[in-house]
């Protein structure tokens with residue numbers, strides 16, 4: 001039976017009443033305290049807010065459900081969270097409920113016409129819900145029946161590869177390990193995860209060049225760094241406590257170079273709310289040098305920097321670390337040959353940066369030897385996302401800045417356990433070592449065929465080759481590229497299952513049958529004093545234990561849900577003790593310890609501040625790489641042939657947003673209030689197009705003859721390079737073609753989409 005519901009995948013296109021102010025010139029301070037408290041007080045009440053916030057990110061408390069920025073070993077008694085962590089808590093611990101009465105009142109067609117902000121504000125899911133093929137209303141279903149329904153649909157498939165098992169980065173190590181175990185025992189490696197959409201490019205590049213797909217620095221490196229480069233990243237909004245780490249570097253005399261198409265307030269000046277200077281004073285200036293690069297010209301700029309440093313090295317010496325290069329790297333000769341083929345003036349024009357600012361950059365970098373490079377999706381979500389990271393590694397290797405204190409790679413991860421999920425086995429790749437360990441400890445043969453990543457899962461569902469979609473957390477539809485294509489893909493499925501805390505658009509754009517399985521939030525108490533573990537952005541594994549009563553008595557933890565599905569599928573007498581594993585997290589950790597070498601004494605060592613996983617790049621050991629050395633790479637220059645009225649567009653997050661969760665309608669740091677349907681545009685470009693502030697435009701992208709359209713955006717003049725535009729994610733995801741992604745990593749090109757602008761009014 002076809003899926004006949006009249007669902008809006010994009011939500012309303014109406015404006016919400018914009019108010020524009022000057023962009024802020026600092027981050028945090030009193031406004032962030034006010035914002036944090038107003039969000040939590042509104043959703044939780046004053047007492048519950050204060051009690052819960054006091055244990056967030058504390059050693060015996062729960063891990064922030066927001067980003068993956070690490071906690072310091074010595075925690076502040078005052079507050080160990082940022083404004084956006086408080087907003088994440090407010091969303092999770094809200095008193096509002098999505099229960100049976102809610103779904104009786106609102107059908108899925110009606111709800112799909114709400115904005116993502118309105119849907120998200122509906123509240124916590126209270127019990128499992130079923131959407132039948134002939135119905136427009138979700139209705140309650142018993143847990144047991146839900147598990148049986150999933151098992152029945154999985155058994156109907158002709159091949160295990162007709163099922164897709166997605167994981168969002170919020171899931172704990174224990175839930176993720178159990179999920180990966182079930183999916184492999186079921187017989188597929190179709191395990192796309194949110195890494196595929198964000199830092200897969202980092203993983204691929206770092207693995208090839210340094211032998212590990214993770215960053216090498218720890219928090220302790222920040223105060224020791226002489227220079228920190230922050231490239232393609234907006235930490236003030238997306239990883240706010242990173243600003244404290246940058247402040248420590250500055251306080252010790254370090255310098256910060258920022259490379260980005262937009263000058264973000266968070267990197268201009270930081271008013272640390274925990275310090276008197278941050279409350280009543282002027283705070284700490286962060287960025288010393290701002291290189292306003294054009295969208296996707298980072299390789300061009302880095303090549304120019306390297307070329308100028310090579311010239312300095314040749315003329316005066318002392319710029320590069322020759323001992324390190326000789327002992328630990330390979331490929332320098334080829335790199336130098338490649339660099340030699342470029343002209344400085346051409347690179348400068350293409351990168352679009354100011355020549356005088358570049359000169360300051362070179363002078364600074366030439367003298368310093370302890371360099372950290374931090375980055376996020378401004379580097380990874382391009383066709384050449386992998387090359388962007390490799391070019392950063394080239395610079396670090398030249399400076400000998402890997403494997404020593406105060407230096408290294410820092411890919412800043414978005415979701416709180418996205419790295420941990422991958423560590424414990426969530427991946428579509430085949431790991432022979434993992435497969436043989438699973439065979440040894442669980443007595444089955446895991447599949448040895450590479451599974452589908454995110455973009456290829458969407459394609460498989462769209463083509464009818466995959467029929468069941470199960471998501472362990474997340475909001476897949478809004479996170480993925482090409483929204484309308486992804487919606488059609490999900491609607492093609494026979495069954496979609498979402499394991500979630502709150503309602504989101506992926507619960508409304510569903511397969512013919514859909515299930516919502518509600519789960520505990522991070523801040524909530526699990527049964528019998530159980531605790532879970534997560535891994536932060538710097539490879540440290542630690543406990544998380546909630547304190548609040550669950551939003552409903554009818555919630556299950558993620559490990560229980562995964563075990564419930566597995567037991568329904570395999571039956572009670574299966575040789576893997578699913579029910580036992582789902583209820584005993586110590587046992588799951590014992591199994592993780594047995595399967596992965598890095599987790600010795602897992603449960604014990606996860607207490608207090610936790611333990612670091614091994615990291616060869618951190619210790620400067622490249623012996624497992626081919627030829628036993630870290631690798632210089634030759635990266636091509638990116639080229640974008642733009643026609644008249646074509647622009648390169650990047651999607652960005654507003655300050656009231658975390659990934660797909662919209663906390664509010666303000667982007668305080670950029671001075672944009674109460675509106676999300678905006679496009680930031682260079683004033684010169686506006687003049688050439690005869691556009692005025694707040695004119696309404698449609699944006700279109702055209703790839704392989706397919707026009708994609710994002711309707712009704714308000715034009716805002718902004719300091720962005722000419723030829724570049726910025727719009728919010730996920731509103732503009734509809735423009736990102738599903739089949740355009742980074743070479744090798746398959747990360748969608750969400751930061752460099754060629755679009756046209758059409759004036760409507």
Ligand code: SF4
Nearest residue numbers: 064066067082085241
């Ligand atoms: S920096 Fe990230 S992990 Fe820390 S409190 Fe803020 S959102 Fe949460």
